[in-house]
Amino acid sequence: MRLLGRGDLPREVNVLAVIAFVVALGFGIVAPAIPLFARAFGVGTTAIGLAVSAFAFFRFVSAFSGGSLVERFGERAVLTAGLLVVAVTTGLAGLAGSFPVFLALRAAGGVGSAMFTVAALSLLLHVAPPTHRGRAAARWQGGFILGGIAGPAAGGLLAELSPRLPFFLYAGFLLVAGAVAVLMLGAAPKAEAEPAAGPDLSSGPVALRNALRSRAYIAALVANLGVGWVLFGVRNSLVPLYVVEELGRTIAWAGAGLLVGSLAQALGLLRSGRLVDGWGRRPSLLLGSALATGSVLVLVLPPAIGAFLLSMAVFGLAASLLASAPAALVGDISPARGGRVVAVFQMAADLGAIVGPLAAGWLTDVASYQWAFALSAAVLAAGLVAALALPRDTAVRTVAGHR
CATH class of the missing domain: 1.20.1250.20 (MFS general substrate transporter like domains)
Incomplete structure (x- = not known):
């Protein structure tokens, strides 16, 4: 078991920060295209707002179930599955031929997003020892912030070319993030996650x-x-x-x-x-x-x-x-x-x-x-x-x- 130095963080934290950056970059790219794509179906402003909020609403109502999946199957499996769900539903949304189909795919994407977010944060807090949890959370959030700054500018330009293009690009980014999770998180050792004096990570989740x-x-x-x-x-x-x-x-x-x-x-x-x-x-x-x-x-x-x-x-x-x-x-x-x-x-x-x-x-x-x-x-x-x-x-x- 290796003790972490003052400036050191477990490898998983950096991997999760990279995944956060890729996810936020892709989300920022697709965000400007959602209203334009929905408008192409001839729907009104209220329906466009529904297309935006459906993702957030289903992300909210499914988060608790995502937490239960984490406790049952583990963070890495649920994280990868969540990224795959969002990737598939986003790619299919770009191919949608009607507004109801588009709306249903956006809602399903919210479920996958909840799985990914809950699993990633749970893993982050799992592997970071108490003396490093603030820094781990800051690095994870930093990935989201940097991706969120870079994404919308590119998304607006891509949406001008085709409102479908950002959806395909976002799906591709999510597949890349999922591949990173499988390759770089799957075999990460848990022994380095806590110093000897820390709590026992083998214990079950807190009720x-x-x-x-x-x-x-x-x-x-x-x-x-x-x-x-x-x-x-x-x-x-x-x-x-x-x-x-x-x-x-x-x-x-x-x-x-x-x-x-x-x-x-x-x-x-x-x-x-x-x-x-x-x-x-x-x-x-x-x-x-x-x-x-x-x-x-x-x-x-x-x-x-x-x-x-x-x-x-x-x-x-x-x-x-x-x-x-x-x-x-x-x-x-x-x-x-x-x-x-x-x-x-x-x-x-x-x-x-x-x-x-x-x-x-x-x-x-x-x-x-x-x-x-x-x-x-x-x-x-x-x-x-x-x-x-x-x-x-x-x-x-x-x-x-x-x-």
Whole structure:
């Protein structure tokens, strides 16, 4: 058994980060093509929205079953199967001859995405020892961020050539990611995953009911709900409209703001993992939640382009901490095969991504953008309150059964 040095990470973490980059790159490429492809069937705007949300909805409702599959068959098998499901359904979606078929394939792809995400995060937290879990989560998230930045630009250009082309390319990327998983994760030894003093990885998964009794797990769930609500929901649905309608700027300014936030998050991820592992879970979660809450509250103030760009940058830094600290807490609680504990954690972010845009959009219609951003800040503040409730000694030594 090899002990890991301060800057060292298990090989599987780097492999998973590469897979995350490939998956996010492909998803970014296909995202701009989905509305155009759906419109080609002659459907209305509501149906187009359904084509976008079907993937996320079925990803959410199937995540718990994905966790059960992980506990039964193991992370590597479920991860590879999930990538294969998304690859096949995406390729077939590009060949769809009717909107109902296209919609059904998008929904089935959401099921495969849930399998992949839950299995990959469970494996990541499984192989990373407590002293390295923050850095492992940061590297994994960094793969998604870099792929997400590069993908949409290429996707828009490809969709101009043919709205079907991005689907085939995404399917190919997923097959490459699946091949990487089979070749580079299949024979990885588990002996290097934990130092001698760490928990026994041969033990079974932690029961969900036991995890739900933990203040650390509840804090991780609430924080992840806020991340999904703002980062994956409100930021993409409401911010572009806010820039055009409230700030009176072009949509290019919205893109600039989102890019500033993504770059700030990518830069923050270079250090956030070390903060989570060295400084501790509780202070890192407190800082991330406080920065996130404050950044969204800036948008409650009178509209100004400078304040908007500052808000996006600060939220990006906060998101780098919120990508590492909650995941590390989940790994501390369930260091063996995560399964349903990891699935519910992922479902919290997906729930926020589904409900956030709906609630914020409704508040914008009946009140104002400022009220919508105030509600979003309140959701993030709930994560701050949950972090304050954690014991002050919550740190890298936190493991299942120790509070």
